Amino acid sequence: MTAMPETTGTIYDIGYRHYDGPRLGRRGAIGAIVGAGLRAVFGFGRSGRSKIIPWGAVILAALPAVVAVAVRVLAGDILDLYDYDGYVWNIGALLPIFIAAQAPELVVNDIRHRVLPLYFSRPIRRIDYVAAKIAALAIGLLAITLAPVLLLFIGRVLSTDDLVAAVGEEIGAMPEIIGNGVIHAVVLSSIGLAICSLAGRRAYAAGAVLAVFLIGGVISDSFSENGQDVAAFVSPLAVLDGTRQWLFGGAVDGAPAATSELPLALYGLAALILVLVSWAVLAVRYRRLTA
Amino acid sequence: MALIRTRALTKRYPGGVTALDGLTVDIGEGVIGLVGANGAGKSTLIKILLGLLPSTDGQATVLDFDPATQGERIRELVGYMPEHDCLPPDISATEFVAHMARVSGLPAGAARERTADVLRHVGLYEERYRQIGGYSTGMKQRVKLAQALVHDPRVLFLDEPTNGLDPAGRDDMLGLIERIGRDFGITVVVASHLLGEIERIAGWLVAIDNGRLLRTAPLASFTERTGQLLVETEEEAGPLAERLTGRGIDAIADGRTVVVDIASAGDGEYAVYDAVRDEAVALRLAVIRMEHRRHQLEDLFRDEVVAPGATT
Numbered sequence: 290m291t292a293m294p295e296t297t298g299t300i301y302d303i304g305y306r307h308y309d310g311p312r313l314g315r316r317g318a319i320g321a322i323v324g325a326g327l328r329a330v331f332g333f334g335r336s337g338r339s340k341i342i343p344w345g346a347v348i349l350a351a352l353p354a355v356v357a358v359a360v361r362v363l364a365g366d367i368l369d370l371y372d373y374d375g376y377v378w379n380i381g382a383l384l385p386i387f388i389a390a391q392a393p394e395l396v397v398n399d400i401r402h403r404v405l406p407l408y409f410s411r412p413i414r415r416i417d418y419v420a421a422k423i424a425a426l427a428i429g430l431l432a433i434t435l436a437p438v439l440l441l442f443i444g445r446v447l448s449t450d451d452l453v454a455a456v457g458e459e460i461g462a463m464p465e466i467i468g469n470g471v472i473h474a475v476v477l478s479s480i481g482l483a484i485c486s487l488a489g490r491r492a493y494a495a496g497a498v499l500a501v502f503l504i505g506g507v508i509s510d511s512f513s514e515n516g517q518d519v520a521a522f523v524s525p526l527a528v529l530d531g532t533r534q535w536l537f538g539g540a541v542d543g544a545p546a547a548t549s550e551l552p553l554a555l556y557g558l559a560a561l562i563l564v565l566v567s568w569a570v571l572a573v574r575y576r577r578l579t580a
Numbered sequence: 581m582a583l584i585r586t587r588a589l590t591k592r593y594p595g596g597v598t599a600l601d602g603l604t605v606d607i608g609e610g611v612i613g614l615v616g617a618n619g620a621g622k623s624t625l626i627k628i629l630l631g632l633l634p635s636t637d638g639q640a641t642v643l644d645f646d647p648a649t650q651g652e653r654i655r656e657l658v659g660y661m662p663e664h665d666c667l668p669p670d671i672s673a674t675e676f677v678a679h680m681a682r683v684s685g686l687p688a689g690a691a692r693e694r695t696a697d698v699l700r701h702v703g704l705y706e707e708r709y710r711q712i713g714g715y716s717t718g719m720k721q722r723v724k725l726a727q728a729l730v731h732d733p734r735v736l737f738l739d740e741p742t743n744g745l746d747p748a749g750r751d752d753m754l755g756l757i758e759r760i761g762r763d764f765g766i767t768v769v770v771a772s773h774l775l776g777e778i779e780r781i782a783g784w785l786v787a788i789d790n791g792r793l794l795r796t797a798p799l800a801s802f803t804e805r806t807g808q809l810l811v812e813t814e815e816e817a818g819p820l821a822e823r824l825t826g827r828g829i830d831a832i833a834d835g836r837t838v839v840v841d842i843a844s845a846g847d848g849e850y851a852v853y854d855a856v857r858d859e860a861v862a863l864r865l866a867v868i869r870m871e872h873r874r875h876q877l878e879d880l881f882r883d884e885v886v887a888p889g890a891t892t
Contacts, residue, residue, distance in 0.1 A: 305701060305764040308694060308732035312685040315652055321682035334675070403666045407727060410630050410660035411683045412652040 318413045319421045326425025329394045331432075342390040343429070346383045350433040351440055353380065358444030373462040374539035376438045377473055381526045383433055384473070385502035388481040391429065393494035395422050396485050405578055419482075419571045426478035427471075434477075435470030442466060465537035473529050476560055479567035480525055486574045502526070513545035521545035522559050531556025582606035583735055583767055584629060589638035591624050591791070599624035601791035602638065607769065611761035613782030613799070614771040621791040622771035623663065626737045630660055643734060656685055659728030663739040663771075666724065669713025673704055673723045676712060677730050684731035691730070698726045702756060718749035725756065729766075736760065736768045742777055754781050779803070808873040809840040809849075811856055814866040823859040839873065 313320075327333075332340035357371045371379065399405050408418055442459060449455040481498055488494035505524035512520030513527070521527040524545075531546030533539075535553035540546070546556055584607040591600040599621045614622050627633040629642050631651020640646070645653045668676065674695055681691035699708045702722040707715070712723060721741065728736055741757065742750045758781045761768045772778050778785065778799075785802055787794040795802075813820060813836050821833035829852060830841035838856075845852045853870070860867050 306697060307765075308686070308690065310690050311687060312656055312731075313687060314656055314685045317685045317687070318683045321679065325679055325682075398668045398670070402668045403662075403664055404668055406632075406660070406662045407666050407680060408683060409632055410655055410658075410662075411680070412656040412685055413683065414652070 315412050315414075315417065318411055319417050322408075322413075322418060322421035323425045323428070326395050326422055327428060330391045330425055330429035339394075343387060346387040347432045347436070350380045350383050351437040354437045354441035354444060357441060358448060361445065362448045371441060372539075373438060373441070373466055374533070374537075375541040375544075376441065377434050377469060377533075378526070378530045378541045378544050380433065380437070381530075384430070384477055384526065385499055385506075387430065387433060388426070388477060388502075389495040389498040392426055392478070392481040392485045392498060393488070393491035395426060396482055397488060397491045397494050400486065400578060401489060405575075415575050416572070419575055422482055423475070423478050423571075426482060427474040430474040430478055431470055434473040435467065438466045438470060465533070465539075468536060469529075469533045472532060472560065476529060476564050476567075477525065479564050479571075483567035483570040483574075486571055509545055513548070518545065518549040518551050521549065521556075525563060528556050528559045528563065532560040582608055583643055584769070585639075585641045586625075586629075587639045589625070589628065589640050590636045591621070591628060591633070592636045599791050600628070600635070603788065603791065603793055604638075605786055605793050605796050607767075607786060607796075608784065609767045610783040611758065611781050612767065612769045613778035613785045614769055614788070615775060615778050615785060616773065616788040616794075618773050620773075620788050622773075622788065623739055624791075625788070626660070626739060626769070626771060630655060630658065630737065656731075657734045659731065659733035659736045661724045661728040661736070661738045661741060663743055665720070667712045667720055670711055672710060673699060673708040673712055673715075673719075673726070677723065677726050680727040681730040686731055694730050694732065695726075698730045699723075702726045702729070703752070717744045718746070718752065721745060721749070721753060722756075725753075729760065733766060736766050738768060738770045740772055741770060742772070742774065750777065757781050803874050806873045806875055807842055809842050809852060809856070809870060810873045811838045811840060811870050812836060812868045813838070813860070814868055817865075819863055820856075820859055820865055823863070824855060827855055827859075829855060 329335075331343050353371045353376070399408070405418075409415060413421075442462065446452065446455045446459055480501070484497050484501060485494040488497055502525065506526060509521045509524030509527045521531065527545045530541060530544045531549070531553055534541070534544075534546045535557045540548075546553060584605075586603050586605055589600050589603040590598070592598045601621075603621070603625065614625070616622050624633065628635050629640060629647055631647035631654055634648060640648075642654045643657055645651075647654055677699060678691045678695040681694055682688060686694065699705075702725050704719065704722050704726070707719065712720065715723070721744075725738070725741065728738070738757065742753050745753060754777060757768055757770060760766050761781070761783075770778065770782065782799050784796070785799050786796045811817070811820070815836065817833040817836050817838045821831040821838045824831035824838070824840060828844070828846075830844035832839050840852060840856065842849050842852050845855065856867070856870065
């Protein structure tokens with residue numbers, strides 16, 4: 290006879306269920322904000338268009354390393370296209386573009402659409418929110434300020450016959466590679482987010498970031514060529530290269546610090562001031578907002 | 581058990597505005613109406629209890645934690661729905677609520693599961709995958725409620741939850757709040773200046789005015805009978821009041837209504853009804869309605885007298 294009608298698609302209202310699983314508190318909350326921030330920085334979970342700039346920048350930043358290693362493999366030691374000292378300075382133009390495109394994504398909408406009270410009514414402090422956003426952008430920036438230089442390092446080591454000897458030869462550059470990459474990432478993400486936190490819309494924020502870096506760069510370049518070394522201090526990238534030279538040595542062709550008469554420690558001091566001012570701006574801005 | 585206690589809680593803003601003025605109140609379980617006019621100090625109280633705003637003076641505890649020093653512990657266990665718009669437009673409700681669950685401290689898997697559950701409970705279905713920017717006000721209010729509920733809080737603070745909703749949306753939201761309090765077993769503190777709404781859902785009322793406690797009591801005691809009979813007539817009610825007074829019944833006319841003191845008749849409420857009927861007939865005056873007058877919530881704010889035993 291006929292089979293029993295199959296029960297399909299029945300919806301049972303099981304009512305409200307309480308949650309008694311783990312609560313990760315402040316640490317979990319900060320981790321969640323950093324994670325979501327990283328997704329935003331690289332355009333994950335967003336349209337293909339929002340991946341173009343971050344991933345384009347990451348690829349362009351790695352290109353010199355790839356070329357240098359390829360040349361080395363083919364031509365041997367006769368030609369060193371890129372060295373560790375100048376790598377970040379030479380791809381420096383990518384940094385303002387990356388920051389201008391991705392930093393506004395992290396902070397502007399939360400302010401503009403008043404989402405912050407929802408964050409601050411959760412188990413974090415205001416400073417945790419700001420620190421998590423800086424961390425997200427800084428980790429993202431490492432893809433440009435650290436990853437390509439590491440790639441160059443690995444390529445140089447692997448393209449030799451004697452691996453052990455090559456590692457011994459190159460490992461001395463490791464502190465500079467990591468130190469310079471991290472300093473760039475932390476300082477630039479702090480500056481970028483401080484600027485963005487003051488802008489009302491993402492487009493304004495992006496414009497402001499570009500303006501600060503480009504105008505600073507132009508002033509620094511043109512005046513430094515005329516021997517006015519002080520001008521370098523309006524350009525964050527020039528300041529950071531000076532800081533690198535102060536900490537790790539190695540002048541870079543075309544960078545203001547290379548030809549400057551000023552003590553290199555001043556660049557380090559300037560970098561420190563840039564970070565502290567950025568953090569102060571963020572602290573004041575986020576104390577004023579909400580509540 | 582009191583989930584929330586305040587003792588002489590005071591908040592003065594730098595400009596000299598006093599938002600809370602020595603507020604002392606205990607709040608227990610259930611749906612609690614926090615009522616007062618705009619600017620009475622409702623939002624300030626909620627923000628202090630969440631640890632978002634420091635108080636100027638006095639103490640408070642929420643779930644036995646001190647907001648001033650243990651705000652994070654409190655915020656892990658309470659939910660907050662602000663009065664204003666607070667949703668990013670370019671993200672789906674699912675993504676947003678799941679993210680907020682994680683910021684509340686839930687692990688990723690639990691955050692996803694509870695997001696699906698809670699969005700269903702607040703009545704968002706297929707549209708939860710669309711961007712919030714395209715939502716109606718009613719749907720946005722549901723998302724705001726969902727983000728406050730997603731981490732299964734012990735206490736929920738809702739600040740003017742029916743703001744901007746049409747009548748049907750209001751009914752839905754009030755129904756939801758009632759269900760959260762009754763079926764979900766979550767204590768809900770609803771701040772509102774709309775007494776009519778609070779009357780429908782709250783079991784207990786905390787009335788504040790100018791940062792001071794006006795009264796706190798079960799809702800029923802706010803609206804109990806007054807022992808007065810209200811008689812509405814078709815024409816001027818003065819003559820009726822005079823004739824009733826002539827019979828020894830206290831009656832005061834006000835336009836086309838008469839307020840009759842039932843106890844003053846001496847021989848029971850039915851005698852009063854009869855007297856009103858007889859005198860109305862004699863005057864050939866049409867009576868439109870007769871009813872027992874009840875205290876109204878609005879009375880609270882008309883005569884600002886703190887009732888005895890106000891801090892119970």
